[in-house]
Amino acid sequence: MARRVLPGFGLSLGYVLTYLGLLVLLPLAALAVKASGIGLAGLWNTLSAPPVLAALKLSFGAALVSALINAAAGLLVAWVLVRYSFPGRRLFDALVDLPFALPTAVAGIALTALYAPKGWIGEWLVPLGIKVAFTPLGVLIAMIFVGFPFVVRTLQPVLESLDRDIEEAATSLGATRLQTFLRVLFPLLLPALLTGFALALARAVGEYGSVIFIAGNIPMKSEILPLVIVKQLEQFKYADAAAVGVIMLALSFVLLLAIGLLQRWSRRWAER
Amino acid sequence: MDAVLSLTRSRPGAGRLVPLLLIAAALGFLLLFLLLPLAAVFVEALRKGLGTYTAALVHPEAIAAIKLTLLVAAIAVPLNTVFGVAAAWAMTRFAFRGKALLGALIDLPFSVSPVVSGLIYVLLFGAQGWFGPWLLEHDIKLIFAVPGLVLATIFVTLPFVARELIPLMQSQGSDEEEAARVLGAGGWQIFFRVTLPNIKWALLYGVLLCNARAMGEFGAVSVVSGHIRGLTNTLPLHVEILYNDYNYAGAFAVASLLAFLALITLGLKTFLEWRYGSELAAKAPRGH
Numbered sequence: 001m002a003r004r005v006l007p008g009f010g011l012s013l014g015y016v017l018t019y020l021g022l023l024v025l026l027p028l029a030a031l032a033v034k035a036s037g038i039g040l041a042g043l044w045n046t047l048s049a050p051p052v053l054a055a056l057k058l059s060f061g062a063a064l065v066s067a068l069i070n071a072a073a074g075l076l077v078a079w080v081l082v083r084y085s086f087p088g089r090r091l092f093d094a095l096v097d098l099p100f101a102l103p104t105a106v107a108g109i110a111l112t113a114l115y116a117p118k119g120w121i122g123e124w125l126v127p128l129g130i131k132v133a134f135t136p137l138g139v140l141i142a143m144i145f146v147g148f149p150f151v152v153r154t155l156q157p158v159l160e161s162l163d164r165d166i167e168e169a170a171t172s173l174g175a176t177r178l179q180t181f182l183r184v185l186f187p188l189l190l191p192a193l194l195t196g197f198a199l200a201l202a203r204a205v206g207e208y209g210s211v212i213f214i215a216g217n218i219p220m221k222s223e224i225l226p227l228v229i230v231k232q233l234e235q236f237k238y239a240d241a242a243a244v245g246v247i248m249l250a251l252s253f254v255l256l257l258a259i260g261l262l263q264r265w266s267r268r269w270a271e272r
Numbered sequence: 273m274d275a276v277l278s279l280t281r282s283r284p285g286a287g288r289l290v291p292l293l294l295i296a297a298a299l300g301f302l303l304l305f306l307l308l309p310l311a312a313v314f315v316e317a318l319r320k321g322l323g324t325y326t327a328a329l330v331h332p333e334a335i336a337a338i339k340l341t342l343l344v345a346a347i348a349v350p351l352n353t354v355f356g357v358a359a360a361w362a363m364t365r366f367a368f369r370g371k372a373l374l375g376a377l378i379d380l381p382f383s384v385s386p387v388v389s390g391l392i393y394v395l396l397f398g399a400q401g402w403f404g405p406w407l408l409e410h411d412i413k414l415i416f417a418v419p420g421l422v423l424a425t426i427f428v429t430l431p432f433v434a435r436e437l438i439p440l441m442q443s444q445g446s447d448e449e450e451a452a453r454v455l456g457a458g459g460w461q462i463f464f465r466v467t468l469p470n471i472k473w474a475l476l477y478g479v480l481l482c483n484a485r486a487m488g489e490f491g492a493v494s495v496v497s498g499h500i501r502g503l504t505n506t507l508p509l510h511v512e513i514l515y516n517d518y519n520y521a522g523a524f525a526v527a528s529l530l531a532f533l534a535l536i537t538l539g540l541k542t543f544l545e546w547r548y549g550s551e552l553a554a555k556a557p558r559g560h
Contacts, residue, residue, distance in 0.1 A: 004366060005450045007459035012362040019355050020377055023426055027392035030402050034395050073301050080298035084291055092299060094542040098306050100481075101534035101541075103488025104386075105508040106527040109515050110309040113316050113524075120312065145305060177290070206385025209490035209508070213515065226387035230495060233391065238400050245388045252383045260376075 031249070034242035046243040051219045052228055058136060059225040060251075063204035066143035071197045073144075074151025075189070081152070082159040096152050099145050104209025111142055112214045134216025139224060142210040147200030154196035158189060194262045202255045206248065313531045316524035328514070328525035336502045337510035337526070340418070344493075344506060345486040348425040353479055356433025361467075363434075364441040365449070375438070381430045389427045390495025393420055416498030421506065424492040429482045436478030437471055440552065444470055473548040477541065484537040488530055 035043065046052060081093050099107065115122045115132040125132060132138050162185070170180040208226040215222045225248060232241040318325055328334060359378055363371060381389065395401050397414040407414060414420050448470070452462045468475075490508040497504040505513065507530055514523035545552065 005453055006365050006446060006462070007453075008361060008463075009366045009368075012358040013366070013368070016355065016359045016362050016374070016378075019358075020374075023423070023430065024377065024380060027396050027427070030395040031388070031392045033402075073305075076294065077298045077301060080295050084295055086295055090542070090546075092302055094538050095302055095306050097538055097541065098310060098534065101484050101488075101537045102310070103490060103508050103511075103527075103530045103534070105490040105511045106313060106488070106530045106534075107309060109511065109523055109527060110312045110316075113312045113520075114309060120308070145309065148305065202383050206383075206388070208385065208387050208494075226385050226491065229387050229391060233394065233495065236400070238395065238398070241391055242395060245385075245391050248385050248388055252385070255383065 028249075031242050031245055034239055035246040038239045038243060042239070043243050043246075046240045047247060051223065052225075052244060054220045055223045055225045055228045056247075058139065058223065059205055062136060062139045062143055062224075063147075063201050063207075066140055066147055066204045067197050067201035069144055070147045070151050070200045071193055074148065074196060074200075075155060075193060078152045078155035078159055082156060096149050098149075099147075100149055104146065104207070105213075107145055107210040108142065108213035111138075111145060111210065115141060115214060133214050134218070134222065136215075136222050138214035138216065139211050139222060142214050143204035143207060146207050146210050147204045150199040150203065151193065151196030154192045154199070155189060158192040162188060191262060191265055198255055198258055198262060202252060205255075206252065310531060313524055313527050316520065317528040319524075320521040324521050325525045325528075328519075328522035329529065331522075333502050333505070334510060334526055337505050337507045338529075340421070340504070341487050341506045341508075343418070344421050344425050345483055347422050348429055348486045349479060349483050351426060352429055352482055353433050353475070355430065356435075356437055356478060356482075357475070359434040360437035360441050360471075361463075363438050365446050378434050379431050381427050384427075386428060386489065386491025387495055389492040390424045393423050393427070393496055397423075415496055416500065416504060418504065420496035421493050421504060424496045425486050425489055428489050428492050429486045432482035432485065433475065433478035436474045436481075436552070440471060440474045441467075470551075473544060473551045477544050477552055480537055480540055480544070484534065487533060 038046070047056070077096065081089065081096075112119070112133055114120050115125075115138060117123065117126050117131070117133065119133070122133060130137070132141060166184055166188075167180055170184045171177075175183065206226060208224070208230075211224050212227055215224060215227075217223050217227055225244065229241045229244050229248075232238075232244065359374075362368075363375065394415055397403055397407060397420065399408065399415075401415075414423070448466050449462050452466050457465065487506075488508055489506075490512070493506055494509060494512070497506070497509055499505060499509060499513065501513065507526060511523050511527045511530070514520075514526060
């Protein structure tokens with residue numbers, strides 16, 4: 001396409017590239033250079049330190065579990081919001097976005113108030129022997145909260161666009177409701193479900209504000225990776241902080257790539 | 273398709289029990305995981321009475337935090353708004369090499385952990401950073417000062433406006449603008465008379481989300497702020513300080529301000545979707 005009928009190509013693209021270069025690329029380059037300063041051996045030393053390794057496992061493990069729970073709960077909520085009408089449906093629909101709108105520090109102290117041993121929910125769980133606040137379970141709860149809207153919001157448009165004739169055809173051919181869902185609907189929803197899952201996972205891995213209050217931040221037990229970076233910064237270990245930052249970023253890139261592939265796959269799926 | 277289907281019509285001949293159970297389970301999850309934390313903020317804020325509540329809000333440090341939060345948002349949001357419009361114009365009105373890469377770059381800040389978003393500016397402008405010695409020599413303080421807060425906030429809220437505008441302007445196409453060009457309109461004339469009226473609600477929607485995140489950001493600003501009371505504490509950081517001082521009533525009182533902001537954002541967002549849904553682009557999955 002050689003036609004450039006409209007003006008402003010140089011101005012807009014130049015501005016965008018300068019802005020991104022100064023505010024995104026330059027700082028990220030500083031991170032990469034700082035991390036590479038300690039060399040591969042140094043990088044390995046930093047990452048294999050037991051507290052860092054434990055935080056790495058907790059951050060990715062809890063994020064994975066939270067994304068799985070959000071995939072199931074998100075599917076249920078999206079289904080109910082699209083398929084049924086009930087009083088207050090629009091209100092509940094708006095409520096889904098709350099974790100996007102509520103500042104993470106606010107969510108963090110609110111969840112802690114609920115799940116602390118004397119909190120609204122905590123006081124019912126303690127007699128059952130379940131401790132949530134200040135344990136890895138608390139980390140999980142916070143991650144479920146911040147990642148929840150992603151699956152619902154990726155599934156909703158797909159559910160709305162589904163042709164209900166397919167379901168009626170399946171039913172008229174003798175399929176039960178469960179069969180129709182598992183064999184007909186679920187394969188159609190799967191790409192969007194996976195996209196939402198990956199987005200929720202990426203968000204949960206990097207989450208900081210809502211987690212640190214409820215986690216209790218006990219090293220080796222309930223300390224997440226972003227907090228490890230903060231602690232290293234407080235001890236002026238800039239290179240170590242950069243190394244952990246680069247690892248987080250690299251893993252995010254892998255997730256981003258996966259999301260891109262999933263989206264391409266889902267588009268191809270929808271066009272069939 | 274009509275999204276609202278009545279319960280009785282949803283599946284002729286099928287029982288009503290399954291839908292009712294599904295609705296109950298979904299609403300139960302929403303109430304337990306989303307509504308209850310929101311309610312907890314307001315209940316905890318008022319636990320020690322209205323006097324303690326208002327005292328926490330008019331405290332000089334709280335006032336300073338409110339002012340700083342407004343200042344940071346007032347700088348970061350307009351800058352990212354202009355960036356978003358320019359990015360959408362470049363991305364949707366012209367063909368060029370590397371467009372997909374540019375799109376990925378614009379979205380990048382959403383997939384970076386907030387803590388890393390703060391860290392990168394410390395590594396650039398902090399005392400040990402690339403420009404640290406030079407800044408020190410010239411007595412310029414960016415990190416542990418307001419400019420650092422602004423930079424970190426710009427980074428984390430960078431994609432919001434662009435992300436709303438790009439799919440919309442893509443689907444609208446450039447026919448109207450090209451017609452205006454042929455009729456002799458200048459560049460700014462085309463933008464203000466043709467483009468802007470077409471995108472104004474989506475622009476407002478993006479600004480709304482951008483602003484909510486800018487005022488509520490915690491992790492990134494926490495890393496660059498240095499937590500100097502009354503000087504570099506935004507509202508979310510002030511919440512943390514009060515909370516760590518065991519001043520729970522005060523922390524929740526300040527938190528309730530931010531929760532109000534979230535509710536207003538959600539309300540306006542829902543209104544825009546309801547009233548101008550067709551002008552906000554085809555509903556694409558969005559997240560941040």
